Amino acid sequence: MREVFQQSLREVQERLVKIAELVEDAIENATSAFGNSDVAIAEKVIDDVEEIEALAAELDLHAIDILARQQPVASDLRLVVGALRMSASLERMADLAQHIAQLARYRYPESAIPKGLTKTFVRMAALDVEMAAKLVELLRTQELDVVAEIRDLDDDLDELHAKVFEKVLSDKLANNPTGVVDATLASRYHERFGDHAVSVAKQMQFFLSGSLD
Amino acid sequence: MREVFQQSLREVQERLVKIAELVEDAIENATSAFGNSDVAIAEKVIDDVEEIEALAAELDLHAIDILARQQPVASDLRLVVGALRMSASLERMADLAQHIAQLARYRYPESAIPKGLTKTFVRMAALDVEMAAKLVELLRTQELDVVAEIRDLDDDLDELHAKVFEKVLSDKLANNPTGVVDATLASRYHERFGDHAVSVAKQMQFFLSGSLD
Numbered sequence: 001m002r003e004v005f006q007q008s009l010r011e012v013q014e015r016l017v018k019i020a021e022l023v024e025d026a027i028e029n030a031t032s033a034f035g036n037s038d039v040a041i042a043e044k045v046i047d048d049v050e051e052i053e054a055l056a057a058e059l060d061l062h063a064i065d066i067l068a069r070q071q072p073v074a075s076d077l078r079l080v081v082g083a084l085r086m087s088a089s090l091e092r093m094a095d096l097a098q099h100i101a102q103l104a105r106y107r108y109p110e111s112a113i114p115k116g117l118t119k120t121f122v123r124m125a126a127l128d129v130e131m132a133a134k135l136v137e138l139l140r141t142q143e144l145d146v147v148a149e150i151r152d153l154d155d156d157l158d159e160l161h162a163k164v165f166e167k168v169l170s171d172k173l174a175n176n177p178t179g180v181v182d183a184t185l186a187s188r189y190h191e192r193f194g195d196h197a198v199s200v201a202k203q204m205q206f207f208l209s210g211s212l213d
Numbered sequence: 214m215r216e217v218f219q220q221s222l223r224e225v226q227e228r229l230v231k232i233a234e235l236v237e238d239a240i241e242n243a244t245s246a247f248g249n250s251d252v253a254i255a256e257k258v259i260d261d262v263e264e265i266e267a268l269a270a271e272l273d274l275h276a277i278d279i280l281a282r283q284q285p286v287a288s289d290l291r292l293v294v295g296a297l298r299m300s301a302s303l304e305r306m307a308d309l310a311q312h313i314a315q316l317a318r319y320r321y322p323e324s325a326i327p328k329g330l331t332k333t334f335v336r337m338a339a340l341d342v343e344m345a346a347k348l349v350e351l352l353r354t355q356e357l358d359v360v361a362e363i364r365d366l367d368d369d370l371d372e373l374h375a376k377v378f379e380k381v382l383s384d385k386l387a388n389n390p391t392g393v394v395d396a397t398l399a400s401r402y403h404e405r406f407g408d409h410a411v412s413v414a415k416q417m418q419f420f421l422s423g424s425l426d
Contacts, residue, residue, distance in 0.1 A: 064294055071284045081277055084297060165394070173390055177382055180393040185401065 005070050012066070012083045015059045017139045019090045020200075022052050024132035026097035027193065031125030033104040034186065035118075037111050045101035052094040056087040063087075075207060082203040089196040089203075093132070096193045103186055107178075112186065114179030116172055120160055124190040127157045131197040138201060144208050150201040157194040161187050218283050225279070225296045228272045230352045232303045233413075235265050237345035239310035240406065244338030246317040247399065248331075250324050258314035265307040269300040276300075288420060295416040302409040302416075306345070309406045316399055320391075325399065327392030329385055333373055337403040340370045344410040351414060357421050363414040370407040374400050 026045050033042035063083045066072060072080050103112045113121050131153045138146040164187035167173070173180050205211070239258050246255035276296045279285060285293050316325045326334050344366045351359040377400035386392050418424070 064290065067280055067294065068284075068286050068290050071281075073281055077277065077281050081280065081297065084294065085301065088298065088301065168394055169390055175388060177386055177390075177393045180390045181378065181381055181397050184394050184397045188398065188401070 005066075005072075005076075008062070008066050008070065009072075009076060009079060012059070012063060012079060013139065013142075015055065015062065016083060016086055016090075017136060019052060019055050019059065019087065020132065020136045020139050022048065022055070023090050023093045023097065024129065024136055026052065026094050027100075027125075027128045027132050030097040030101040030104075031121075031128060033101050034112055035122060035125060037104060037108055039105050039108040042101040042105040042108075046098055046105075049094045049098040053091055056091040059087045060084055075210070078207045078210065082207045086200045086203050089199045093193055093196045096189045096196070099189050100186060103182055103189075107182065112182045114168075114173055114176060114183050117164060117167060117183055120164055120167070121186065121190075124157060124160050124164075124187070127153050127160070128190055128193050131157075131194055135197055135200055138204050142204070142208060144205065147201045147205045150197055154194040154198050157191060161191040218279075218285075218289075221275070221279050221283065222285075222289060222292060225272070225276060225292060226352065226355075228268065228275065229296060229299055229303070230349060232265060232268050232272065232300065233345065233349045233352050235261065235268070236303050236306045236310065237342065237349055239265065239307050240313075240338075240341050240345050243310040243313040243317075244334075244341060246314050247325055248335060248338060250317060250321055252318050252321040255314040255318040255321070259311055259318075262307045262311040266304055269304040272300045273297055288423070291420045291423070295420045299413045299416050302412045306406055306409045309402045309409070312402050313399060316395055316402075320395065325395045327381075327386055327389060327396050330377060330380055330396055333377055333380070334399065334403075337370060337373050337377075337400070340366050340373070341403055341406050344370075344407055348410055348413055351417050355417070355421055357418065360414045360418045363410055367407040367411050370404060374404040 026048055029041050029048070030045045032038065033045060063080050066080050106112070131150055134146055134150050134153065137143070138150065164183055168180050168183050173183075239261055242254050242261070243258045245251060246258060276293050279293050319325070344363055347359055347363050347366065350356070351363065377396055380386070381393050381396050381400075386396075
């Protein structure tokens with residue numbers, strides 16, 4: 001019975017790692033589609049996100065099943081309850097990757113990136129991908145140090161987000177409302193992606209240390 | 214023991230109703246601040262949202278405590294697990310009300326609403342407030358019919374969201390990048406508010422009927 005229980009908990013962790021890996025692929029592909037106006041990759045992302053949603057729903061059922069049958073306590077309970085929240089955040093990260101891919105598809109064959117913001121969005125994309133990779137590492141290794149690294153990356157992302165608004169509100173994009181809308185939304189999607197990555201990291205911290213700070 | 218358990222479950226429901234009522238107040242005040250450029254109300258919303266976050270965190274601890282001590286099953290388990298998800302969605306709704314209030318405060322004493330979009334945002338605000346009120350009703354009465362009403366309101370909201378983009382991308386707002394940014398963000402906040410209301414409604418449906426469809 002104890003062995004079955006330990007196996008169920010390992011499965012929670014493995015499923016979280018798997019979903020996080022797919023989120024990493026999704027954001028890598030979405031930002032590549034956005035940067036290169038590649039509509040084929042954009043469509044692949046949109047399909048892949050459905051798989052992530054299905055896996056997150058399965059993980060939820062698995063976690064609820066553990067709660068119902070095995071009555072976990074202490075750190076085991078924190079992992080199972082945390083998994084329900086982490087799956088919701090990972091799903092939202094996948095949705096945001098999908099939104100970025102959709103922006104690329106809407107504007108195709110034009111670029112969704114207004115002039116003068118190319119480098120900024122390349123850096124935001126790199127930060128998002130790195131955060132997703134760090135999440136995979138955190139979920140796999142359960143090393144508490146990785147949490148701080150993810151928070152630092154999110155701070156960098158927030159700075160770039162503020163920079164996009166500065167640029168968008170300057171004169172340079174006057175007469176280009178489409179560019180203003182696209183940059184506003186894309187930047188917001190990147191910023192929210194980072195926020196959800198931090199939420200997942202905080203849940204892992206709570207599981208590992210019992211503390212949220 | 215059974216009596217204690219029933220009381221704990223009633224408390225879950227009561228806490229959800231309380232948080233939803235505060236979210237209703239927050240969105241009502243936020244959209245009023247946004248529509249009337251009222252910076253005092255905007256600041257009140259920003260403060261009130263902190264209380265909502267604290268109540269949501271308390272509800273989470275209460276729900277985790279029930280899971281740990283009372284091992285609920287079947288619909289009781291669905292309520293407690295659902296409460297963890299609903300509290301996260303209600304908290305996000307409060308955040309979105311806060312974002313709307315912040316837009317009003319940033320632009321003060323100017324209006325954050327670009328010309329030609331006043332009526333659309335008044336309608337979006339009315340829909341958001343109505344959805345929040347319906348959520349309170351659903352959580353209090355547990356009447357399954359209310360779920361469909363909330364979904365219908367969300368469809369109306371999505372239509373208005375599409376309309377804002379149409380307007381923003383038309384010539385009328387050329388040379389007004391601030392207006393384009395504000396309208397883009399505000400409309401997105403309203404749309405997300407509706408999506409989270411639907412998420413909460415779906416969780417209640419799952420609790421009440423055991424089915425997600």
